[in-house]
Amino acid sequence: MSNRSEVWLGAAESALRAAPPTSLLSAAGELLAQYAQVKEVTLLLADYGLSVLQPVTQLPHTGSHVSVREGTPAGRAFTAQAPVVEVTDDPGIVIAHLPVTVRGDRLGVLSARLPEPAEGTSRMLELAAFATALGHELIVAERDTDLYLQARRRRRLTLAAEMQWQLLPGRGLSRQEYTLGAHLEPAYAIGGDNFDWSTTDDVLTVTCTDGQGHGIDAALLTNLAVSALRNARRACVPLEEQASLASEAVYAQYGGKQCAPSLLLRFDLTTGSAHAVDAGSPHVFRVRDSLVEQVVLEPQTPLGMFQETEYRKQPFSVSPGDRLVIVSSGVHGSPGQDGRAFGERALRETIAATQRSSPYETARALVDGLVQHAGGSDLPEDAAVICLDWRGRQQLLDG
Numbered sequence: 001m002s003n004r005s006e007v008w009l010g011a012a013e014s015a016l017r018a019a020p021p022t023s024l025l026s027a028a029g030e031l032l033a034q035y036a037q038v039k040e041v042t043l044l045l046a047d048y049g050l051s052v053l054q055p056v057t058q059l060p061h062t063g064s065h066v067s068v069r070e071g072t073p074a075g076r077a078f079t080a081q082a083p084v085v086e087v088t089d090d091p092g093i094v095i096a097h098l099p100v101t102v103r104g105d106r107l108g109v110l111s112a113r114l115p116e117p118a119e120g121t122s123r124m125l126e127l128a129a130f131a132t133a134l135g136h137e138l139i140v141a142e143r144d145t146d147l148y149l150q151a152r153r154r155r156r157l158t159l160a161a162e163m164q165w166q167l168l169p170g171r172g173l174s175r176q177e178y179t180l181g182a183h184l185e186p187a188y189a190i191g192g193d194n195f196d197w198s199t200t201d202d203v204l205t206v207t208c209t210d211g212q213g214h215g216i217d218a219a220l221l222t223n224l225a226v227s228a229l230r231n232a233r234r235a236c237v238p239l240e241e242q243a244s245l246a247s248e249a250v251y252a253q254y255g256g257k258q259c260a261p262s263l264l265l266r267f268d269l270t271t272g273s274a275h276a277v278d279a280g281s282p283h284v285f286r287v288r289d290s291l292v293e294q295v296v297l298e299p300q301t302p303l304g305m306f307q308e309t310e311y312r313k314q315p316f317s318v319s320p321g322d323r324l325v326i327v328s329s330g331v332h333g334s335p336g337q338d339g340r341a342f343g344e345r346a347l348r349e350t351i352a353a354t355q356r357s358s359p360y361e362t363a364r365a366l367v368d369g370l371v372q373h374a375g376g377s378d379l380p381e382d383a384a385v386i387c388l389d390w391r392g393r394q395q396l397l398d399g
Contacts, residue, residue: 024043024137028041032127040113043109043110047153048165053066077098078106078108078109081101098127100132103175105172158215159216160215160219169196177390184383191382193208193211198233204269206267208262208263210280232246251305263326277314280301281329325385327384346373
């Protein structure tokens with residue numbers, strides 16, 4: 001990137017930060033018009049089901065959505081996480097569709113109508129960097145306005161789903177050592193399933209929680225369990241103690257009448273070692289050298305089932321190039337129209353068929369397969385999928 005473009009991008013970032021939270025799109029349009037003669041910009045945000053991209057317009061209307069799955073230019077940019085240039089019927093005018101992504105969390109696409117750039121690739125790189133800067137400001141703006149959260153909604157969320165989506169860390173995270181992608185269904189009525197993660201310079205912690213029950217009761221239980229896990233994690237206690245403290249919090253509230261099956265994973269980015277606490281029903285599958293196998297862990301009691309439960313962590317193998325897929329019981333145990341569970345065989349087949357896809361698309365494909373298994377309607381049980389591609393730090397250092 002040239003010095004000129006770096007100076008402009010820095011100035012643009014400052015202008016976006018200074019814009020009111022509801023005016024990010026208009027500010028982006030003005031900046032791009034000045035720098036790249038952009039004639040029109042559209043901000044498309046991924047809906048909760050990751051099936052369409054919805055334009056941010058004047059509420060309560062969000063305009064016509066764009067399909068992610070039907071090969072639209074904007075959908076291809078979102079799926080491939082790369083700029084896509086669409087040729088228009090207007091001579092010399094193109095539409096650049098730019099992924100809006102923050103540290104691996106895919107938010108949507110910025111579509112900019114502009115004269116075909118003579119600089120070609122270099123101009124696309126500049127516009128892509130601008131879209132990333134816009135994404136960072138969107139995350140900040142969501143603290144102060146509902147505009148962008150509302151624009152993502154094809155229909156109203158249930159109260160339980162509202163609680164669950166606000167609890168999530170995002171739907172993706174990417175660093176040199178790993179890439180994470182995750183998905184929840186039924187997106188607009190999720191109740192008890194949840195995923196969470198946190199990273200430091202040297203450690204990645206991932207959890208999957210499957211709060212028992214349905215609707216608001218399940219959401220309240222899961223909120224308590226996840227908040228307790230976070231509280232323990234932020235106190236820097238070992239993984240097994242995180243599980244014990246969270247279990248005690250759930251038991252104190254429910255007295256063993258409700259529990260929260262959970263899986264806790266900890267990855268040391270420096271050494272590549274991995275440990276797990278299997279406190280319930282979520283399962284882990286590993287793809288290594290194209291072979292899909294379930295990671296067998298020592299089963300322990302779900303969080304909150306008994307008072308003063310002591311948990312044990314256990315090591316498991318993860319190597320550079322591995323893919324881990326974590327699924328809640330709503331995935332591996334979900335019944336279909338014929339009454340048969342989705343099961344390990346179907347999971348293995350779907351995981352194997354998507355191993356060349358990104359973690360984001362693999363997580364979504366697993367849920368899509370589950371929906372088809374259920375007959376194409378909303379799922380009868382909550383389902384959470386996390387897909388982790390592990391590269392590791394040592395491989396990067398050796399390279």
